[in-house]
Amino acid sequence: MLKDEKPGHPYLEQDDFAFLQSLRGWRRDRTTGKEGLTLAGLLMFGRWSSIQEAFPYYFLDYQEQPEAKTELCWVDRLVPDGTWSGNLFDFYRRVYRKLIAELKVPFSIKNGQRKEDTPVHVALREALVNTLVHADYTGRLSVLVVKRPNMFGFRNPGGLRLPVEQVIRGGESDCRNRTLHQMFLLIGLGERGGSGIPKIFSGWQSQHWRQPLLREKDLPEQTLLKLHMLDLLPESVLNTLRGMLQSQGRSRDKVYYLSGSAPVSPEQVFVSVTSSGNNETAKDLTTTTGTESLHRNEQDCLISPLLDAPIIDSLAVLSPS
Incomplete structure (x- = not known):
């Protein structure tokens, strides 16, 4: 993925172990001489059984629910069950494909080529990465991603580290897991400088859907993001x-x-305009609209049979009263 995103990146010349060190997934303490897998490296690339040794409450959960209801039933579910690694990187790749499957968003054309990546795709990628890099993996709740016919839901343990209003406005960032965030950034996922949530909001706005709902809950502490695919009007x-x-x-x-009751255009009202000589004044203006004439009333306002009010085309001809 790094090769696709940045073909000339110097990390691509490294072997796997040096690459892991460059990602800060493996670190050597210069003071003690001890070295080993970092917590970020474990979460990103480790196996579920090993991750749980460091984070006993660690659990990832994706549910595809068939109806717009909160009942606990699903047609597809992905959890760490021993059939796959259970780490964050594999969870991201598997879940993102599921999120965008059958996404009913029209494609666009850019530079003569079909552009599959829409603002909605960007919003869903950002929401998923945001959930993973801001989660408190020492918390008691699982990371939960839900897909319904009319909504995408994202939940991570841990509250926001900035006020909700500031997060929505953007411009500031306080990531809980900075090394994880940096790993995703390296392959073009996630946003810097607090621009992620605004991109989610703008992506949803591009489809005229209801504004995303971002909120926090206590006991247990968690952050919830709901993306409804509902029009502003029923x-x-x-x-x-x-x-x-x-x-x-x-x-x-x-x-x-x-x-x-189609609106009347200026072309319909002012079909033709004639003036006497070169010294045109407002009083010289005459025109016809079919068989009806555009004429002036006693106050020097133009009267058209197509309009229900007079037209004031010049203040100069009006009396002060």
Whole structure:
């Protein structure tokens, strides 16, 4: 993965043991001369039985639940059960593939090529990495990732180390497991400088889904992140609005209006404009809209049969009153 992310990185020239040392997964204490696997190296690359010797409460849990309910049932589950390593690196790789499977987010085109990586994919990667690197592995709760048809949920033991408002705003970071974070950063996963949570929020906003819910709970201490794939308005309301409203124009020029009452454009009102000579004034303005004339009233305001109010096109011709 490092080779794909950074093909010319000098770590790629090292053997496996030197590479592990460079990742700070293995360390030698210069004072005592003792050396061995670091806790970060153990969590990232160790086996479940060995990890539990250092962290008795360590447990990773992924659940894919079939319905938008909180009942404890699943159609797919991944936990350390002896059939795989049970470490964080393998958990990340296996779970991320499950999270994005059948993700109904349209692809985009960039530089003439299909771009599979959407802001939603970025948000899910960040949420998963964020859960793993900020977890307190001495806590009594497991790391839990839940996938439902309408929601992704992430839970890690340990509270936030900054106020919730600051975390959402971004710009500051206080990672609980910095070496783990650095390992993920090396292969392009995770964000620096407190930009991860804002990317999650912006990714969800790109789909006009409900704002992510980030909160803390005590007893036991934990952090929860819920990403609902629900529109800001219920589908029934959106369907009703689609039947009631029509639109014209594109992008910032798009206008929505009630069926049967299309807005009048300036081109419809001012079909033609003529003036007498080169000395055009507001009073010289005359135009026709089909068989109806655009004319002035007693206050020198323009009157159009297509509009329900007069048009003031020049303050100069108006009296002070």
